[in-house]
Amino acid sequence: MTVRFKGKSPSRRAFLKGTLASTAGAIAGAGAASAATPDPLITEKQSWAMGLGDGVDATPYGLPIKYESDVIRRNVExxxxxxxSSINFTPIHALDGTITPQGCAFERHHSGAIELRKEDYRLMINGMVxxxxxxxxxxxxxxxxxxRTFFLECAANTGMEWAGAQxxxxxxxHGMIHNMEYTGVSLRTLLEEAGLNAAGDLKDKWVYVEGAxxxxxGRSIPMEKALDDCMIAFKANGEALRKEHGYPARLVVPGWEGNMWVKWIRRIEVMDGPVESREETSKYTDTLxxxxxxxxxxxxxxxxxxxxPSPQSPIKHGHGPLVITGLAWSGRGAISRVDVSKDGGKTWETARLANPGQPMALTRFYLDTEWNGEEMFLQARAMDETGYVQPxxxxxxxxxxxxxxxxxxxxxxxxxxxxxxxxxxxxx
Amino acid sequence: MSKYRNLLIGTAIAALAAMPAYAGKLGLGRAALPEEVAAWNHDISPDGTGLPVGSGSVEDGEMIFSDNCAICHGEFAEGVDNWPKLAGGMDTLNHKDPLKTVGSYWPYLSTTYDYVRRSMPFGAAQSMSDDDVYAIVAYILYSNDLVDDDFVLSNENFLDVEMPNADGFIVDDRETSEKAFWAEPCMENCKDEVKITMRAAVLDVTPDEAGGEATEGAAPAAAEEPAKEEPKMEEAKAEEPAAEQTAALDPALVAEGEKVFKKCKACHQIGEGAKNKTGPELNNIIGRTLGGHDGFKYSKTMAEMGEGGLVWNDETLAEFLSKPKDYVKKTKMSFAGLKKDDDIAAVIAYLKSFSQ
Incomplete structure (x- = not known):
C-alpha cells in the first residue's frame, strides 16, 4: 500500500471560515476590559443551575462532551x-499536556484494524532460541x-511537507504521533524465557517481529535494541489497548519509527540477519x-x-497575554531545551518545559508571552540530551x-x- | 550497530532502574510444536532461506495476476488510481519524484515473494499456493523487463535474478552526514531577512474540517436518530422485489457467482456480519438506491445517480459491472470490470442470494 506525499490538484474549501468569523469581534479590545452591561450568564438563572444533569448510570464508559466533538482524528483522503490501508492524524492542535487519549490517537493500518480476542491470542518465540x-x-x-511512557511517531510524519508547505x-x-503510558512485559524478559544461549554471540543477531x-x-530489529528497552504492551494509559492500536498486545520500540511497533504481535523470531521485509526496503527508506x-x-x-496558535487553533482572544504552546520529542533521549522564534528564526527565546524531558516521550513546552496583533512567523526548535538541534x-x-x-x-x-x-x- | 550504541548505553542504565528485578526463567508458556512453527514461520531472507520448493511461469503469472492483482495494480502492474505501481521507473531514483517499483527500487527479490505470499491479494491474504506466488513474482519481473516471457521462476533459480537496485542502499549514516546538527544553536541575529517562499493556503489541499471522514463515526452529535431512520425505510421497501427474485435463483449459477465474487472480496463484504470496508457491504444490494448505503462515503456521481432515483437491479448492475467507470464516472471502485457476460450474470445471481 502506498501513501502518496505529493499534492493533488487544488480544490476549493472553506477551512477557516467558521473560526475567523468568531475571531473578528473578539480581537478588538485589549487588556482588562470593563463590562458595559451585566452578563446575563451571571444575572439570569440558567437551566443547568436549576434542573438536573445525567445520573451515574447514563454513561458506563464516557466519551468527550458533545461540545468537544471537533477534537477527532482526521484523515486526508x-x-x-x-x-x-491508510493513516489518520491526532488532533494535537486541540490537546494539551503530553498523554494522548487513546480515542483520538492516530491510526496507521496496512490491512485494517482487526478484532482479535484475548482468548484467540498467541505469541510465538522461535528461531535461534x-x-x-x-x-x-x-x-x-x-x-x-x-x-513506561513513550511517543510513537510514524516515520512519515511531516512527510507531505518535504516539497514545501502543504x-x-x-x-x-505533525499529527502522526501519540504518547502513551504503556504497561507490559519487557521483550528481554520474554527472550530470556526462551533462552538465548542458542543464538551465540548476540552482537550480530536480530529479532524479526510480525503481527497477526x-x-x-514484519520488521527486523537488532538484538541490541530488542534487549535494551522494547516491550510487549497490553495496556495503554491504564486501560486495554484499542483495537486500532493492536489489541490485545503490541510491540513498543522506544524512540524508533512507528512502523516497527508491530500491532497484534504474534511472532518473534531470533535470526542471524535482517529479513529485509517490504516495510524495511521498499518503504521507510530515504532516497537521497x-x-x-x-x-x-x-x-x-x-x-x-x-x-x-496554529492554523486550526487561531488566536481568538484580544491583545495582551498569549500562551504559545507545543510539543517536543527525540528518539535519542530526553528533550533538554526548546526555543521559540516569533520572527521566522531571526531571534529565539527559550521556552518553559512543563516538566523535565523524559527519554523518548513527548515534552510539553510553553512560552507565556504578550501579543498585540503583530504578525508572527512562529517556529519551535528542539534540542535533546545528546546535543542534537532540530534542523x-x-x-x-x-x-x-x-x-x-x-x-x-x-x-x-x-x-x-x-x-x-x-x-x-x-x-x- | 555501533552508531547508536553510545546513545543506548545512557538509556539502558535508566531502563535498568525501572525494570523489575528478574533472573532466570519463570516456566511460563509452552513448547512450540514444529507444525505450529511451520504454520507461522514464513519469512524469507535475502539469501533465499525460507523459500518453499516450487515454481511458476510468467505465462501462468499473467493470468493469475490478471485475476487477483490487476484490480488494484493494473493488468501490466502499472497501478490503478492511487494503488502501488509495481513496474517501471527504472533510472528515476535520482530524479525529482522517483518512481519506486519492484523493478526500480526493491533490492531483494525475496522481499517480493515474502510479501505476496503473506499479505496479498488485499482482502484475501495467504490464499495463494506457493507455485502461484512464484508465477506472480515471475510476472512482476517480466513487467519490469527483467526476465523474458518464457521465464519460469523457482526456488532453484531464485537467487540468479539480478535486482537493478540491489546496491542502491546505504546504512543510516546520519551521525556522520548530519553531524552538523549537533551544534550550539544561534539565538540572535540568525538571519537578515525572512520571506515567505511557499504557502499551504495557496496550494489548498487540506481537507475541510467539517467534511472530514472522521466526523462520521467519531462525532456522536452528528449521528442524530432521524437521519438513521430514513435509509432503513428505503431498505425495507426494497425487500419485496428482492424476495421474488430469490425464489427463482439457479443454485449452480449462484455457486458460479460465488467464484467470480472472489474478485470483489478485496473490497466488498457480503453475508452475515458484513461491514463496509473499501467498498460498501452488499447484503440487500438488489433494490438498493445507488449510493444509498448508510455510512458509506460514495463518489459524488454515484450519490447523484441515486438521488436521481436509480436503483440497483439486473440492468443497472450488469451495466455497472461490465464497465464501472463508464457507467458511473469517477466511481471510487477501481475495478476494471468483468469481461464475460456469463460472469456478470453469475455474480448478480450470487448477490441476489443475499438480497432477501
Whole structure:
C-alpha cells in the first residue's frame, strides 16, 4: 500500500471560515476590559443551575462532551487509495499536556484494524532460541510488568511537507504521533524465557517481529535494541489497548519509527540477519539526491512543533497575554531545551518545559508571552540530551535532497496574521 | 550497530532502574510444536532461506495476476488510481519524484515473494499456493523487463535474478552526514531577512474540517436518530422485489457467482456480519438506491445517480459491472470490470442470494 506525499490538484474549501468569523469581534479590545452591561450568564438563572444533569448510570464508559466533538482524528483522503490501508492524524492542535487519549490517537493500518480476542491470542518465540515457545495472553500477564511512557511517531510524519508547505494544520503536518503510558512485559524478559544461549554471540543477531493481521507488517530489529528497552504492551494509559492500536498486545520500540511497533504481535523470531521485509526496503527508506537510499534509519530525530496558535487553533482572544504552546520529542533521549522564534528564526527565546524531558516521550513546552496583533512567523526548535538541534528544512534538504518522504524533522513555521489567523508557510 | 550504541548505553542504565528485578526463567508458556512453527514461520531472507520448493511461469503469472492483482495494480502492474505501481521507473531514483517499483527500487527479490505470499491479494491474504506466488513474482519481473516471457521462476533459480537496485542502499549514516546538527544553536541575529517562499493556503489541499471522514463515526452529535431512520425505510421497501427474485435463483449459477465474487472480496463484504470496508457491504444490494448505503462515503456521481432515483437491479448492475467507470464516472471502485457476460450474470445471481 502506498501513501502518496505529493499534492493533488487544488480544490476549493472553506477551512477557516467558521473560526475567523468568531475571531473578528473578539480581537478588538485589549487588556482588562470593563463590562458595559451585566452578563446575563451571571444575572439570569440558567437551566443547568436549576434542573438536573445525567445520573451515574447514563454513561458506563464516557466519551468527550458533545461540545468537544471537533477534537477527532482526521484523515486526508487523497493520501491513500483507500481507508483500510491508510493513516489518520491526532488532533494535537486541540490537546494539551503530553498523554494522548487513546480515542483520538492516530491510526496507521496496512490491512485494517482487526478484532482479535484475548482468548484467540498467541505469541510465538522461535528461531535461534533454546526453547521455541508459545504464550497465551494470560501467560503475558504473569511476567513481571513495567510501566513506561513513550511517543510513537510514524516515520512519515511531516512527510507531505518535504516539497514545501502543504497541509494547513498541525494535526495534518505533525499529527502522526501519540504518547502513551504503556504497561507490559519487557521483550528481554520474554527472550530470556526462551533462552538465548542458542543464538551465540548476540552482537550480530536480530529479532524479526510480525503481527497477526493480513499485512503482518514484519520488521527486523537488532538484538541490541530488542534487549535494551522494547516491550510487549497490553495496556495503554491504564486501560486495554484499542483495537486500532493492536489489541490485545503490541510491540513498543522506544524512540524508533512507528512502523516497527508491530500491532497484534504474534511472532518473534531470533535470526542471524535482517529479513529485509517490504516495510524495511521498499518503504521507510530515504532516497537521497544521488539516487542511493538510506536504510535502517530507525531513530526518530529531535523535533518539535507549536500546536497553538496554529492554523486550526487561531488566536481568538484580544491583545495582551498569549500562551504559545507545543510539543517536543527525540528518539535519542530526553528533550533538554526548546526555543521559540516569533520572527521566522531571526531571534529565539527559550521556552518553559512543563516538566523535565523524559527519554523518548513527548515534552510539553510553553512560552507565556504578550501579543498585540503583530504578525508572527512562529517556529519551535528542539534540542535533546545528546546535543542534537532540530534542523531547518533547508539544512535537511542540503544533506538529503528533495526526494525524501520519511524522517522529516524540520522546523515548522506558522504565519500568524494580525487577525489571529495562522497559516502553514515555508520561509527563507 | 555501533552508531547508536553510545546513545543506548545512557538509556539502558535508566531502563535498568525501572525494570523489575528478574533472573532466570519463570516456566511460563509452552513448547512450540514444529507444525505450529511451520504454520507461522514464513519469512524469507535475502539469501533465499525460507523459500518453499516450487515454481511458476510468467505465462501462468499473467493470468493469475490478471485475476487477483490487476484490480488494484493494473493488468501490466502499472497501478490503478492511487494503488502501488509495481513496474517501471527504472533510472528515476535520482530524479525529482522517483518512481519506486519492484523493478526500480526493491533490492531483494525475496522481499517480493515474502510479501505476496503473506499479505496479498488485499482482502484475501495467504490464499495463494506457493507455485502461484512464484508465477506472480515471475510476472512482476517480466513487467519490469527483467526476465523474458518464457521465464519460469523457482526456488532453484531464485537467487540468479539480478535486482537493478540491489546496491542502491546505504546504512543510516546520519551521525556522520548530519553531524552538523549537533551544534550550539544561534539565538540572535540568525538571519537578515525572512520571506515567505511557499504557502499551504495557496496550494489548498487540506481537507475541510467539517467534511472530514472522521466526523462520521467519531462525532456522536452528528449521528442524530432521524437521519438513521430514513435509509432503513428505503431498505425495507426494497425487500419485496428482492424476495421474488430469490425464489427463482439457479443454485449452480449462484455457486458460479460465488467464484467470480472472489474478485470483489478485496473490497466488498457480503453475508452475515458484513461491514463496509473499501467498498460498501452488499447484503440487500438488489433494490438498493445507488449510493444509498448508510455510512458509506460514495463518489459524488454515484450519490447523484441515486438521488436521481436509480436503483440497483439486473440492468443497472450488469451495466455497472461490465464497465464501472463508464457507467458511473469517477466511481471510487477501481475495478476494471468483468469481461464475460456469463460472469456478470453469475455474480448478480450470487448477490441476489443475499438480497432477501
Amino acid at each position: 487523497w493520501l491513500t487509495a483507500d481507508t483500510i 533454546d526453547q521455541e515457545l508459545v504464550f497465551t495472553y494470560e501467560d503475558l500477564e504473569r511476567f513481571p510488568r513495567e510501566n 497541509l494547513n494544520g498541525a494535526q495534518f503536518t 493481521d493480513a499485512s503482518s507488517n 539526491a544521488n539516487g542511493t537510499s538510506r536504510k535502517w534509519t530507525w531513530v526518530m530525530d529531535a523535533k518539535s512543533v507549536v500546536t497553538s 531547518t528544512k533547508h539544512q535537511l534538504r542540503e544533506v538529503r535532497g528533495e526526494n525524501s518522504i520519511y524522517h522529516n524533522n524540520c522546523v515548522q513555521t506558522w504565519w500568524v496574521k494580525s487577525n489571529g489567523e495562522a497559516e502553514n508557510v515555508e520561509v527563507s
